[in-house]
Structure formats: C-alpha cells, structure tokens
C-alpha cells in the first residue's frame with residue numbers, strides 16, 4: 001500500500017525517492033483496532049478497582065470550539081478520551097465503574113437526521129454499542145444517568161481536559177453546595193484521573209509504535225516534498241504547502257501541530273506562525289512539521305540551504321547542532337533520566353560556540369554560567385505520541401536547569417531530541433556573518449532495551465546527506 005518504510009528500501013534510497021513518482025494509497029482513515037481501546041479501558045478499570053469499591057471514572061470528550069463567525073475549529077477528539085474509547089465524536093461522555101456487571105457506559109448525542117445531513121453521521125446509541133460499550137444512552141437521558149451514577153459513587157475519577165462547563169457540572173453534582181443535616185452525605189471524593197491516563201499513555205504499546213512510525217514515514221515524505229519545492233519556491237508558504245499537501249495526500253487528515261516554515265531570520269522564531277514571507281537567495285530554511293496519522297503525531301525539524309549548499313557559517317552551526325543531537329540521542333537509553341539529552345546536547349553546543357568564537361571565555365565557565373542559553377533557548381525534547389507534546393510526567397525538577405527531567409527512561413517511551421542554535425539579526429556582540437541563522441534538528445526517538453531507535457532516521461540529517469537530497 002505504502003511505497004516505503006526504512007525497512008523496505010533502506011535509508012540510502014531516500015535521495016532517489018525525491019524523484020520517485022509512485023502512486024500510493026497512503027493511510028487514509030486508518031485507526032487502531034477496537035481491542036486496543038478495550039485493553040486500555042481494562043487497564044484503567046484495574047487501577048480504579050485498586051482505589052476501592054464505588055469508584056467511577058468519568059471521561060469527557062473534547063468540546064467543539066468556535067473559530068470565527070458561525071464556524072468552528074476542525075474537530076479533533078481529546079487524546080485521553082480517544083485512548084480509552086476510540087470514539088471520535090464531540091459531546092460524548094464515557095463512564096467506567098467498578099460496580100455492577102456493565103462497567104463501561106457511553107453517553108452520546110442523540111441521532112438527528114437534519115443535523116446529520118449537514119455535518120455527517122452521528123453514532124447514536126446503536127453506534128456507541130458498536131464501540132464496545134456495555135450500555136449506551138443518548139442525551140438528555142444520558143444526563144439523568146450521569147447524575148444517578150455520581151450519586152451512587154463513593155469516589156469520582158475525573159478525566160476532563162478542556163471542558164470547563166462539564167467539569168463544573170460534575171463537581172456540582174459530586175460536591176453539592178448546601179448543608180448536610182446529618183444525612184451522611186458529603187463523603188464523596190473527586191480525584192483528577194489525568195495523571196493515571198498520562199502514565200498509561202507514556203509507555204507506547206506495539207500498535208501505537210506502529211502508528212507513530214506511519215505518522216513519521218508520512219512526515220518524512222512531506223519533508224522531502226518541501227525540500228524539493230523549496231529549490232524553486234519564492235515564498236515560505238510554498239514550502240509549508242508542499243509539506244501539508246504531501247502528508248494530506250498520504251492519509252494525514254490533520255497535522256500534529258501547525259507547520260513552522262521560517263526562512264532566514266524567521267528560522268530563529270521557535271513557533272513562527274505565519275509562513276508567508278518572501279524567500280531570499282542564500283537563506284537557510286527551517287521547517288518543523290509533523291503529520292498526524294491515526295491520532296498519532298510525528299514531530300520532525302530540518303534546516304536546509306534552499307540553494308543546495310550550506311554556506312561556511314551555516315555549515316559550521318549545522319554541524320554543531322548535529323553533533324549536539326547525536327550526543328543527545330545517545331543518552332536515550334533505558335534507565336537514563338529524560339534531562340540527560342539536554343545536558344549532553346547543551347554541553348556540545350556551548351563548547352562549540354566557544355570554538356567558533358561566538359561565545360567567549362573558558363568552556364567550563366561558559367557552560368556553567370549558561371551563556372549558551374542565549375542561543376539555545378529551549379529544552380532538548382519532549383514526550384511524543386497522540387499529542388505532539390505528549391502526556392507523561394517528566395519527573396522532579398532538575399536543580400540546575402530548573403526544568404522537569406529526572407524521570408528515568410523506560411522501553412516503549414518515545415521522545416524528541418531537538419537541539420537548536422538561533423542567532424537572530426541584531427544579536428549584539430556577534431559577527432554579522434553568523435546573524436540570521438536559525439537551526440534546529442529534531443528527530444523522534446523510541447527507547448528500546450537495545451538502545452535508542454530513531455524512527456525518523458530515513459530523513460537525511462547529516463549536512464552532506466541534506467545537500468545530496470536537495471540535488
């Protein structure tokens with residue numbers, strides 16, 4: 001179906017793919033199987049039972065969000081809700097109860113032929129049962145059932161990320177205002193369940209790793225398309241558009257996040273949102289872009305000379321970022337703390353900037369004083385999965401970096417390693433030849449018992465490979 005993974009053709013063939021015109025079906029509409037969601041529910045249910053009898057988890061779907069006028073944002077399900085249900089509708093509520101013989105209840109919007117004619121089909125009760133629910137109800141009946149379940153429960157585990165109105169409704173029902181009058185009420189506890197789901201999500205199951213690899217593969221094609229388009233592009237929009245068109249065509253209904261395609265000085269803006277500036281010759285192009293396939297997102301950044309050849313300064317900084325990334329990736333082993341990649345990468349960047357004369361002073365001193373933070377203004381990576389900045393605890397704050405990072409890596413975790421060096425125009429005390437260069441190299445790393453596996457390894461990364469891919 002899909003013409004390539006690294007396994008089939010090998011990474012060396014990637015450059016040849018630049019000119020390949022092979023029709024591909026892609027991954028349109030691909031989803032994880034029902035058994036995956038059922039397994040996640042079962043694991044959560046086990047934890048609920050450990051909390052004691054009368055425990056009820058309430059999981060809320062993503063609410064619809066306005067965009068402008070009477071339009072709405074494209075709907076994308078909440079990741080926690082999707083992970084536990086596989087349901088892609090707004091307005092849905094999932095209940096998991098430790099009591100009774102029907103632990104899983106789905107509450108959904110009622111069918112509405114008139115609305116469905118405009119906005120597409122709704123699940124309704126029947127569809128909800130088809131998603132593995134032991135019982136299902138539509139609203140407003142669902143509301144009665146929800147309040148009844150809250151009344152009966154002793155402990156509510158709430159998984160609600162963004163629906164304030166819903167959260168208030170649940171809290172009001174579980175912890176009602178008023179006085180008790182000695183009826184033994186007011187004994188319920190409400191627990192935030194998001195950390196439980198986050199911990200489940202932080203270790204990827206084989207099916208999830210597969211889907212992530214697909215998102216990465218699609219994104220690699222998108223990056224190659226953007227590199228190719230950039231040779232003749234006259235505006236950043238054409239570079240971003242080439243990526244977005246390619247990944248949409250390969251089955252990414254959504255992007256994992258808004259594409260960042262900054263050229264020249266714009267490459268120094270970490271989350272550059274506009275992608276519409278004219279291009280000038282000799283500039284470096286930075287693109288941070290990832291496709292979402294089957295609810296899993298890639299997160300890849302490349303920085304390349306659109307004319308096919310790094311200038312001396314661009315190459316020096318690129319090689320430094322590459323070396324920092326290599327050092328960071330090497331730390332992604334089982335038992336190593338998350339922050340280790342940042343320690344390793346930042347040390348390489350700091351020392352390298354001294355070697356290039358951009359930072360002045362002794363290497364230890366420059367590093368310990370953090371002078372390098374002026375040009376490397378972010379961390380070196382984050383969890384990756386259903387969310388581009390995926391759920392999962394980073395562990396205790398590191399005393400030196402004051403950032404979370406003491407979490408030890410386990411097999412099945414996926415994270416990015418993405419050092420960057422940014423020297424915007426007007427940087428004081430820096431020779432003009434270095435200015436206007438922003439570089440970030442970002443790859444997606446799976447932690448395995450055998451060491452780090454670079455899921456995005458087939459996208460050219462070494463300076464000479466990048467240049468070759470542009471030819």
Ligand SMILES: [Mn+2]
Pocket residue numbers: 299382416418442
């Ligand atoms: Mn990232």
